[in-house]
Amino acid sequence: MNRFLVCREMRVGAPQKVVSWLGSFNLVSRSIHSIPFATVDVEEISGSQPAEVHNLVQGKWKGSSSWNTLLDPLNGEPFIKVAEVDETGVQPFIESLSKCPKHGLHNPFKEPERYLLFGDISAKAAHMLSLPKVSDFFTRLIQRVSPKSYQQALGEVVVTQKFLENFSGDQVRFLARSFAVPGNHLGQQSHGFRWPYGPVSCSF
Template sequence: SVHSLPFATVDAEGISGSQPAKVHNLVQGKWIGSSTWNTIVDPLNGEPFIKIAEVDETGTQPFVESLSQCPKHGLRNPFKSPERYLLYGDITAKAAHMLSVPKVSDFFTRLIQRAAPKSYQQALGEVQVTQKFLENFSGDQVS
């Protein structure tokens, strides 16, 4: 079940027009909603089943402020913070490993299937390609 995956905040089988999933924006470390939402239509029945927080021109200020606080060399510059850089390599390796766990790959495969009308094998192929990409990327220590 989805509840046994500690990172899962959505149940692919439970998303519906009456119980839509919501995609929030991340700004300054916080997930925020919106006064306006875009919707994605369920490919199986045509119901709007995923709501995505929209940002219009008047709502961009928090994002601009957040970006202006970022140093020009970036927050994760490998020369200024090599330990943090290596940590992200380890995190990426763990993500790659997690995607190779059948329960986790099945979770993401089912999510892909909910948003795109694909067979299980097609959606699983996307998960496997992503897993291999992350595996390779982590070996480069996120360089």
């Protein structure tokens, strides 16, 4: 989760505008939707109005010349297009990877404030998921691609919200928890710290 973060953003063709969310991420938003970061209306996704899932690279949402199509579980129509990254479009991702220093961006010695930042982000994300209209939005999205009841899908959202709520405190720091191993003589110890070393990719 360093320089190269492959995020996904789903959108249906409609007027778009860029908004800032959580002070750290720029997401494309539909101006007609009541949820600021939502880019689709769950009820509108269909074979005649397919959604597109884009990649986030170097701070911008990008489509692709190659798409993977998902079928609607209700009627078998292709209703979601997922941007794939092939050899012809991989260069921006390689450039993004190369910008990450070898010591990593989550280095607990050089940038301990990042653990506070991601704690704040997790807290705000947990708060958003606790809002009924937001939890309903994600619940309906889950239902749209998976044959689950509303309560089953809502359970997934609630579990995620509780995880983020718990993770927002010192749990973020525990990602870099250290360990020590005794040496061969008095005063000798080996210490190790865990954090992403160099560029790391993450897909959703």
